[in-house]
Amino acid sequence: EADIYQTPRYLVIGTGKKITLECSQTMGHDKMYWYQQDPGMELHLIHYSYGVNSTEKGDLSSESTVSRIRTEHFPLTLESARPSHTSQYLCASSVGNEQFFGPGTRLTVL
Amino acid sequence: GESVGLHLPTLSVQEGDNSIINCAYSNSASDYFIWYKQESGKGPQFIIDIRSNMDKRQGQRVTVLLNKTVKHLSLQIAATQPGDSAVYFCAERGGFKTIFGAGTRLFVKA
Numbered sequence: 001e002a003d004i005y006q007t008p009r010y011l012v013i014g015t016g017k018k019i020t021l022e023c024s025q026t027m028g029h030d031k032m033y034w035y036q037q038d039p040g041m042e043l044h045l046i047h048y049s050y051g052v053n054s055t056e057k058g059d060l061s062s063e064s065t066v067s068r069i070r071t072e073h074f075p076l077t078l079e080s081a082r083p084s085h086t087s088q089y090l091c092a093s094s095v096g097n098e099q100f101f102g103p104g105t106r107l108t109v110l
Numbered sequence: 111g112e113s114v115g116l117h118l119p120t121l122s123v124q125e126g127d128n129s130i131i132n133c134a135y136s137n138s139a140s141d142y143f144i145w146y147k148q149e150s151g152k153g154p155q156f157i158i159d160i161r162s163n164m165d166k167r168q169g170q171r172v173t174v175l176l177n178k179t180v181k182h183l184s185l186q187i188a189a190t191q192p193g194d195s196a197v198y199f200c201a202e203r204g205g206f207k208t209i210f211g212a213g214t215r216l217f218v219k220a
Contacts, residue, residue: 031206040119040197043154043210050206058207090153097142097203101153 003027006091006102013081014110021076021105023091032074033099035090036060043090049074081109122217129187131214133200136181140202143176145185148197148213157185157198192218 004025013019025032030051035043045058047066055066063085064078074093078085088106092099123129135143141162146154160167160174160183167174173186183200197213 035210040213040215042199042212045207048206092153097144097159097208098156099146099154099208101155103151104153 004091004093004100004102006089006105008105009103010106010108012108012110015080015082017081017109019078019081019107021078021089021091021107023074023076023102024072025074025093025100025102026072027093027095027100028071029093029095029100030071031094032068033092033094034058034064034066034074034076035092037088037090037104039088046089047076081107083109085109119212120215120217122219123190124219125190125192127190129185129190129194129216131185131187131198131200131216133183133185133211134181135183135200135202135211137202137204137209138178138181140204142203143174143183144201144203144208145172145174145183146199146201146210147194148199150196154199187216190216190218192220194218 007022033048034046037043044060049055049068086109088104090104091102142159144159145157148154158169158174160176171188175184195218197215199210199213201208201210
């Protein structure tokens with residue numbers, strides 16, 4: 001059982017709001033990731049981190065930022081949410097080839 | 111560009127039968143190929159991986175086959191059970207990044 005948590009699980013907000021999606025893991029993994037996924041579709045990498053104080057942008061430009069101040073915590077912030085940000089956001093950490101995913105945050109921007 | 115994709119969006123099998131889920135990839139430089147299972151409302155879960163210098167790898171009730179000549183990957187599930195109903199993603203890993211393909215939804219008929 002993977003110990004990776006995401007909050008909130010569901011979020012409905014208005015356009016222009018600033019939001020932070022939380023992700024925490026208790027496995028001590030250095031590598032962490034954020035993905036965006038529409039239902040049944042492939043995962044698109046938004047950001048990743050090699051470890052504390054290391055963050056990189058992924059392939060999908062989502063106008064979001066991340067921080068990695070502690071190994072276990074990797075929050076994702078949208079400065080100004082838009083309807084195009086409506087999607088599911090998945091956080092993961094990894095060891096070797098295996099990525100451990102959280103349950104996801106389903107975001108709806110009205 | 112790089113892409114990992116699946117031939118069929120849905121697959122329906124009878125309980126107890128074997129399932130075969132297919133995937134095509136385009137990046138010959140990938141080091142590993144990986145299968146994930148995603149159940150409704152959950153994040154993807156690692157099933158099995160195969161190194162690029164192997165042709166076949168077996169796990170518990172699952173077998174992954176890699177054909178580098180035609181850039182084809184498949185996941186075979188033996189004696190498919192209702193709990194196998196999910197979306198299955200293939201992914202390829204080269205260096206730090208893992209690229210996911212679009213999923214195949216597996217329906218298991220009782």
